[in-house]
Amino acid sequence: MRGEEPLQSMRSRGLQPVQSLCGEASPRGGLQPVQSVRGQEPVRGGGLQPVQPVRGANPCAAAACNPCNPCGPCGAGAVAVKLTDAESVAAYDCIMNQMQAAYAKSGDPIAKSYAGWRRYSRTAYQSDTHGGRFTQNYANAAARAYGAFEDSGPMPAGSQMAKDSFTVNAKGQVGVGPLFTMEKMQAGFNAESGDWRYTLIMPNGSVFGTTKGKNAAGVQFCINCHGAVSEDQDSMFFLPDEYRVN
Ligand code: HEC
Numbered sequence: 001m002r003g004e005e006p007l008q009s010m011r012s013r014g015l016q017p018v019q020s021l022c023g024e025a026s027p028r029g030g031l032q033p034v035q036s037v038r039g040q041e042p043v044r045g046g047g048l049q050p051v052q053p054v055r056g057a058n059p060c061a062a063a064a065c066n067p068c069n070p071c072g073p074c075g076a077g078a079v080a081v082k083l084t085d086a087e088s089v090a091a092y093d094c095i096m097n098q099m100q101a102a103y104a105k106s107g108d109p110i111a112k113s114y115a116g117w118r119r120y121s122r123t124a125y126q127s128d129t130h131g132g133r134f135t136q137n138y139a140n141a142a143a144r145a146y147g148a149f150e151d152s153g154p155m156p157a158g159s160q161m162a163k164d165s166f167t168v169n170a171k172g173q174v175g176v177g178p179l180f181t182m183e184k185m186q187a188g189f190n191a192e193s194g195d196w197r198y199t200l201i202m203p204n205g206s207v208f209g210t211t212k213g214k215n216a217a218g219v220q221f222c223i224n225c226h227g228a229v230s231e232d233q234d235s236m237f238f239l240p241d242e243y244r245v246n
Pocket residue numbers: 043045126127128129130135137161162163180181182198199200219221222223225226235236237238239240
């Protein structure tokens with residue numbers, strides 16, 4: 001199935017599947033050429049996602065989603081898609097339910113519950129290290145120290161963090177991106193990852209990979225990058241100052 005297709009192979013074909021959740025352009029979710037994000041070299045696993053066929057009504061057609069309609073062609077023609085904070089808020093409102101439903105299909109406990117957790121980002125911000133997608137950061141109660149950011153110290157076992165994401169293409173169409181999660185396991189789970197379990201859940205609800213589980217090799221790149229701050233910040237990178245909640 002397409003959702004299981006290795007990201008690498010999709011990239012090598014130079015194709016970016018687009019989910020036209022918010023537009024009419026591609027009702028069956030066709031493939032469109034890759035759109036480079038800020039000219040950045042995409043991280044492995046970044047920038048690409050499986051097609052999710054669009055069914056039924058356009059969730060972003062409602063007037064409620066329309067301050068400067070992020071579902072519409074605000075950024076049309078631009079290569080690097082940028083959103084104002086207001087657009088980002090509106091886009092998230094549009095796509096939120098769809099994201100949560102998509103991730104919940106995985107059956108993953110984090111995917112099913114993160115939406116009820118505290119959110120540490122004011123609004124979705126573009127994360128170059130997660131494929132240039134717009135992301136938000138959530139943490140469960142056990143991980144409440146996350147709010148102290150660089151001062152949070154090592155997280156206790158049971159800490160769970162989730163980073164949901166959406167994409168915006170050059171036509172301003174908003175689509176579900178993957179869910180990135182981290183869970184602090186018991187000491188001894190995996191020294192290499194600082195006992196964190198990283199999981200990548202695709203927009204069709206399939207689990208792409210999880211540390212020490214299914215396709216662990218596919219999520220090794222999470223450890224490789226986050227591990228850069230394993231000593232100083234227990235592998236957490238937090239988020240840009242301007243998007244932090246107080
Ligand atoms: C190239 C570096 C890089 C890679 C690869 C990467 N991340 Fe991140 N991650 C970051 C940075 C930087 C942040 C914080 C800033 C941001 O969100 O852009 C972050 C934030 C996070 C957060 C919020 C918790 C925190 O650290 O503050 C989660 C959860 C997360 N990443 C999961 C993942 C998962 C799962 C993968 C692999 C599928 C992954 N990341 C791959 C760099 C990376």
